Amino acid sequence: MAHPRAPGALATAAELLGWWAVLTVLWIVLISSVDTLEWVVGVLAALLAACAACGARRASGGR
Amino acid sequence: MNGWTAAGTALLLFGAAPAGWAAATGPVRRRVVAQNSATTLVALAVLLLAQGFGRPAYQDPALVLAVLGPAGTLLYVRLLADKLAAGPALPRSLRAATLLNYAAVLLVVGPLCAATDPGRAVLKLLVIGALLALGSRVANRAASAAASSGGGPGGPGGPFGPGEGPGARPGEGTSDV
Numbered sequence: 001m002a003h004p005r006a007p008g009a010l011a012t013a014a015e016l017l018g019w020w021a022v023l024t025v026l027w028i029v030l031i032s033s034v035d036t037l038e039w040v041v042g043v044l045a046a047l048l049a050a051c052a053a054c055g056a057r058r059a060s061g062g063r
Numbered sequence: 064m065n066g067w068t069a070a071g072t073a074l075l076l077f078g079a080a081p082a083g084w085a086a087a088t089g090p091v092r093r094r095v096v097a098q099n100s101a102t103t104l105v106a107l108a109v110l111l112l113a114q115g116f117g118r119p120a121y122q123d124p125a126l127v128l129a130v131l132g133p134a135g136t137l138l139y140v141r142l143l144a145d146k147l148a149a150g151p152a153l154p155r156s157l158r159a160a161t162l163l164n165y166a167a168v169l170l171v172v173g174p175l176c177a178a179t180d181p182g183r184a185v186l187k188l189l190v191i192g193a194l195l196a197l198g199s200r201v202a203n204r205a206a207s208a209a210a211s212s213g214g215g216p217g218g219p220g221g222p223f224g225p226g227e228g229p230g231a232r233p234g235e236g237t238s239d240v
Contacts, residue, residue, distance in 0.1 A: 026190065028183075029183050029186045029187055029190060030126065030187055030190070032119065032120065034183075
């Protein structure tokens with residue numbers, strides 16, 4: 001996803017942003033009715049899950 | 064009863080039930096593979112029944128199963144790693160179970176997508192189908208790797224090499240638990 005030579009913080013931020021976008025879209029796809037509240041909840045939940053995904057990938061050695 | 068519920072019931076009777084039986088009896092390497100097939104087939108049956116009963120919300124158990132089923136199989140592969148490594152490598156028929164799972168996913172998700180109005184509902188079905196196919200691939204590959212890793216003398220002894228598993232501590236090569 002990120003260039004291996006990019007500075008560490010930038011690469012992590014890019015990865016987090018990527019996960020966040022994908023997971024927010026996934027939330028919106030999987031719920032039955034889309035409204036403002038669902039967007040807010042989805043964006044926050046996706047941010048949490050994106051942090052977990054970054055951590056999990058780092059723990060597995062970036063595979 | 065309509066065609067969808069009939070297909071779902073048939074899938075439960077002639078797909079999930081035999082897979083469940085195969086997961087409950089026989090050698091360990093077959094049981095692990097059969098367990099993964101059973102979760103895949105049950106999830107597909109739930110999708111068919113949800114369509115048959117006209118309740119899209121019933122698709123959610125299939126989504127949950129698509130995520131948790133392969134994770135459960137990976138857990139069993141990890142726990143049974145020494146038994147899998149002690150036996151022979153997975154025969155071709157067991158490795159073909161992945162192909163059967165792919166075929167079942169295509170045969171169920173395809174018609175369901177065709178019967179659903181285009182939109183987020185179709186995307187959801189495709190996401191569930193992709194998760195089922197990917198999960199089946201990952202779980203069967205892990206089972207196959209675990210079974211073939213320790214087949215001969217001097218094999219590494221499991222899907223995780225010495226000191227590589229999640230529970231391994233530094234400096235601890237092999238576990239005698």
